[in-house]
Amino acid sequence: MEYLDWIVLSSTLLFIVIYGAYKTKGSANVKDYILDNNETPWHTVGISVMATQASAITFLSTPGQAYHDGMGFVQFYFGLPLAMVVIAYTFIPIYHKLKVYTAYEYLEQRFDVKTRSLAAILFLIQRGLGTGLTIYAPSIILSALLGWNLTLLNVVIGLLVIVYTVTGGTKAVNMTQKQQMFVIISGMFITFFLILNYLPPELDFTTALHIAGANGKMNILDFSYNPETRYTFWSGITGGFFLMLSYFGTDQSQVGRYLSGKSIKESQMGLIMNGFLKVPMQFFILLTGVLVFVFFQFNSTPLHFNPTNVTKINNSEYKESYQALEKKLEVINEEKKVVNQIYIEQFKYNEFDNPTLKKQIVVLNQKEKELREDAKELISKVDSSSETNDKDYVFLYFIINYLPKGLLGLLLAVIFSAAMSSSASGLNSLAATTTIDIYKRNNDTKSDKHYVYATQFFTLFWGLVAIGFACISSLFENLIQLVNIIGSIFYGTVLGIFLVGFYIKYVKGKAIFIAACVSQLTIFFIFYLDIVSFLWLNFIGALLTIILSLSIQKILNKQNT
Structure with missing residues (x-):
């Protein structure tokens, strides 16, 4: 890296951290710290929701996924717009009406404290792992390609996030994510047009796509019904729909973003904005990876990218x-x-x-x-x-070896910004859930200020846990798939609990608790057997929870008569 790259990288990151900490310090109460006092406008809600999902893994793994396997991965997101509509007009009004701090508070009011605690604990497990991965992902690849110390990178990224997240809570997360998304989108657009410029002069965009298509990289839609095929139209519109419904509707890292909205309408508009923009954004990132593939048709590639x-x-x-x-x-x-x-x-x-x-x-x-x-x-x-799969190294190999001075620093800032953005949301949601659903639920006699301090402490605690997990993680086949696999294992059961709560008043607390426990254990077993694509686990988990809860409630009713 040249001095100019270091200047661009360090100044971008320091500005985000200092700005976020300075503008958001001194929350007066829990509502201010966790919900930003319900003052977040719709466009900030939308940007924050997008930034939370757009981790560094998105910008490292997705182009590499397209380089190797083509555009088919975009089908994974086909269920997202529909999920946004369902959440906007079903979940959000209920959450706002009950004035909850976390999604899991609703479950105690609808069922019982056991069900609330179970859902909260499942969330803490999967989000704790996921947040560690959002730190680890850029660290492992930057370490391999630039020779930087892996553990030091994990610690630096984690501490940068902890600084402003502990200081400002949800407001800090929302405010910094606007800056981070600007850096991310700018960097990706610049890279996209640079790749086009690097192609041979006689190779226009249309011809480049023909070359990609000749190699099967432009096969966007797969209508096959094979459940073992990982990405198809049907798995995206069903399994992807249930995963997105679970993630955006029941995962506190996302729910917390729109619970801070000024009103029901503002929160709904923010989610619909995400529904409109997310699929095109992922398509664009995948297309960037396809262009990298075309670029390497005219330039030498290494035998192995790691x-x-x-x-x-x-x-x-x-x-x-x-x-x-x-x-x-x-x-x-x-x-x-x-x-x-x-x-x-x-x-x-x-x-x-x-x-x-x-x-x-x-x-x-x-x-x-x-x-x-x-x-x-x-x-x-x-x-x-x-780990011999080198998909995650393809895109960073390109930007390190082919981007001009200064732009390498900008793209590294994109990766760090994305890592910080999703990690901040993760820590904020982990701390909010731990404080509200575990600590305050069992110790409700302290002052409001005490719970602000408690949330700050748990933010620091989960930040250190995430750093620790990042330091002991090992690379998987493809990082973006690993994050989605972890989510798919847990999300289906939690979604099933919420769907029963919203739509099936017949089922009570004991039945849903037993059903959720059995469903989660079954999903673990199905995943172990590896008999279906991970995307189907969301659908199976949700459906299993619903069916079991209805059956168990019927048995319990008979026993009570």
């Missing part, structure tokens, strides 16, 4: 075998450049979409893919515990 693994193998007995694969890849890279150049010239100037050349391009990319798989096998022989 430099830590490359270092290991170059210091092992398999060094020569790995170098032999690298030489084969160099030959393929040169062939790709020639074939793609001829293809675009014929396509653009003669309007001829040459099927022979398209087939040749696909064959060369398949050969490249096989070489990468051979490289992964060698890496596994060196260290069987190494």
Whole structure:
């Protein structure tokens, strides 16, 4: 990194932290600290909701996902707009009417304290893990690519978030997320247009998409019914819908964002704004990854994008075998450049979409893919515990090696900002839930100021827990998938509890509590067996909770007659 990159990176991050801490210090009461005194306008609600979900994992993993697998991942978000409508016109009016601080307060009023505590504990487990991952994700990749100390990065990111989140609570989270989203969107747009500019002069946007399409990267819709296929239209519109309904409707990290709205209408408008913008934003990020793929059709790529693994193998007995694969890849890279150049010239100037050349391009990319798989096998022989999937390193490899001075600092600021944004929401929601649903619920005799201090303490506590988890985490197949998998394991059961509470007045507290416990254990077992895509776990968990609660309530009614 050059001095200019360091200046851009450090000044951006320091401005966000100092501005957030200075503007939001000194909350007078719990309502001010947790709900921003219900003064948040709709556009801030919308930005905060988007920023909470748009973690660093989104901007690191999503382009890499598109580079390897194409645009199909966008189907994951197809259920989101519908979920936003349901939440806006069902969940929000109930939450605001009851004047709750957390979503789980509602459950005690509808069912009993056991059900409230169960839902709160399930949330604390999955959000505690998720918040640790939002810190760990950028740290592991920045550490590998830039040689920075991993533990130090975890601590720095975590402490930066803790500073302003402890100081200002929800208001600090909302205020800083506006600055962070500006940095994030600006950085991604600049990168997108730079990639277009780096492509050969004769390669326009339309032709670039044809090259991507020839390699299956533009296959956006999959209408197959195979439950083992991870991303299809049906899994997105059903499993994705239930995941988004769970996340935005019952996860305090999101519920807390719109509970702070000025009114029911302002909160609803903020969520609908997210529904309109989220899918296009994810489409744009995936498209950026596809353009990175096209860029590397005309530029050399490494055999493996994770430099830590490359270092290991170059210091092992398999060094020569790995170098032999690298030489084969160099030959393929040169062939790709020639074939793609001829293809675009014929396509653009003669309007001829040459099927022979398209087939040749696909064959060369398949050969490249096989070489990468051979490289992964060698890496596994060196260290069987190494994560050989390098999707998360693709995009950062591009920006580190190809972006001009200053812009590298901006893109790193994007990654840090996204990490801080989602982590701040996570810590704020964890602290609010711990204080309101656990501590205050069992110790309701203290002053209002005491609970402000308690929430600040729990923010610090969960911040340290998240840092600790980040320091002991290990890389998964793909970080964005890991976050969604963790959510899918827990969200379905919690959503089922809320859906029964909202729509099925017949079911009482004992029945829903037993049903939720059985449902959650069943989801653990199904996940262990790995018989369906993780997206279906949300649907199964919610449906199972509803059906079991109805059945158990019927049995209990018979016993009482």
